Amino acid sequence: MAIQESLIADRLESLLETQTGDSRIRTLRACLRDVQKLGLPEFETVIPAANEWWKQRNLAIHELVKIEAGGGPTWHARLACARETALAGVDLYADVKKASEKVKRRQRSSA
Numbered sequence: 001m002a003i004q005e006s007l008i009a010d011r012l013e014s015l016l017e018t019q020t021g022d023s024r025i026r027t028l029r030a031c032l033r034d035v036q037k038l039g040l041p042e043f044e045t046v047i048p049a050a051n052e053w054w055k056q057r058n059l060a061i062h063e064l065v066k067i068e069a070g071g072g073p074t075w076h077a078r079l080a081c082a083r084e085t086a087l088a089g090v091d092l093y094a095d096v097k098k099a100s101e102k103v104k105r106r107q108r109s110s111a
Helices: 002-020 028-038 046-065 075-110
Strands: none
Touching (some): 002 028, 002 075, 028 046
């Protein structure tokens, strides 16, 4: 999931560089915020999905390392959450890549 986060952020950073000329390295949250500010229609549904995935990713990663004396999710439940989040990350990466490519194609065709 951490590698997925890095890959997704990389695609968004690349998009931001082509849109704004800004090549700064950002966190995923900063990328999402900055892409949302651009108001690109291709990212209308991707940004909310990415924000939700980011929250779920944090929950999954942090739940894996918690040690509780009863009352918390079982180890199998934690792994299931991590697996679900990782699979969703694969889909999210594909959606981010596809939306980025659509933006670039649209701009090339209007140039």
